[in-house]
Amino acid sequence: MTQDSLPDNIREEILLKLYRTADVLDWELLSNPAKTRQYEAWFADKEIGEILLGYFAAKRVRVWIKDTAMKEYSRAQEGIGRTVRYVPRRYRGPQEVIDAALGEGWVLDQSSIEIKPMLCAATRGEDRKVVIWGSKTALSDLLWEAMQQSVDKGTDPIVVIVTRDGQDVQPSERLRHTSLGARCGVKVVHLHRDMIDNPDYVG
Numbered sequence: 001m002t003q004d005s006l007p008d009n010i011r012e013e014i015l016l017k018l019y020r021t022a023d024v025l026d027w028e029l030l031s032n033p034a035k036t037r038q039y040e041a042w043f044a045d046k047e048i049g050e051i052l053l054g055y056f057a058a059k060r061v062r063v064w065i066k067d068t069a070m071k072e073y074s075r076a077q078e079g080i081g082r083t084v085r086y087v088p089r090r091y092r093g094p095q096e097v098i099d100a101a102l103g104e105g106w107v108l109d110q111s112s113i114e115i116k117p118m119l120c121a122a123t124r125g126e127d128r129k130v131v132i133w134g135s136k137t138a139l140s141d142l143l144w145e146a147m148q149q150s151v152d153k154g155t156d157p158i159v160v161i162v163t164r165d166g167q168d169v170q171p172s173e174r175l176r177h178t179s180l181g182a183r184c185g186v187k188v189v190h191l192h193r194d195m196i197d198n199p200d201y202v203g
Contacts, residue, residue: 006055006064014048015086016203018069019076023088027073029166039066075115077195085202089195091164094131098122100191101131101158117145119157133160133191136169139177146186159188164195 006014025038042065043049052061075081079093095108098120105124112121112130119132130149132142139161146157161177163169169177174190181188 006052010051010055012086014051015069015083017048018042018065019073019086020088020203022070022073026166028164078118080113080115084198085200087198088201088203090198091193091195094120096193097133097160097162097191098131101160101189102129117141119145130155130157131160132157133162135163135167136161136173136177139180143181143184143186147184150185157186159186161188161190163190163192
């Protein structure tokens with residue numbers, strides 16, 4: 001998260017409130033209009049928006065909630081970033097994605113994690129592979145990143161389309177995804193993940 005004038009204890013309290021609500025609402029599954037309504041509710045909340053107004057101008061409050069706090073939320077759910085400890089539930093982390101893409105025996109290189117899009121490298125002995133993952137709506141971005149990795153770094157990336165309860169990929173979509181990947185020279189696999197109680201949660 002970007003540095004700002006918000007004291008650490010205030011930031012922590014607000015992130016816990018935001019992420020607790022987002023978890024209850026299943027933020028990933030909300031429509032854009034529903035998210036917009038929730039942003040407005042947070043802005044009007046005396047324990048969130050009103051407190052932030054003591055540190056930021058009104059416009060900056062809206063930006064902080066949307067573009068700082070909630071952008072970090074999706075990364076925290078992946079078990080990545082500085083706000084992981086504030087999400088009540090999350091996924092098991094990159095290793096689960098690596099196992100789906102490459103099979104057993106591959107180990108995450110912690111230093112390789114990137115977030116736009118989510119990607120990491122895994123090693124097995126002297127072998128090294130790059131895994132890139134995201135939702136089906138991000139497929140074009142994932143394939144583009146895979147092709148760039150292949151051309152610029154000489155890697156052979158694998159793309160993983162991830163879903164959770166409440167999301168689905170129909171057989172015809174799976175076939176289209178793998179066919180598009182094949183046309184780009186990229187292997188595409190699918191992984192349905194369950195969320196777990198966050199073992200690092202401080203709330």
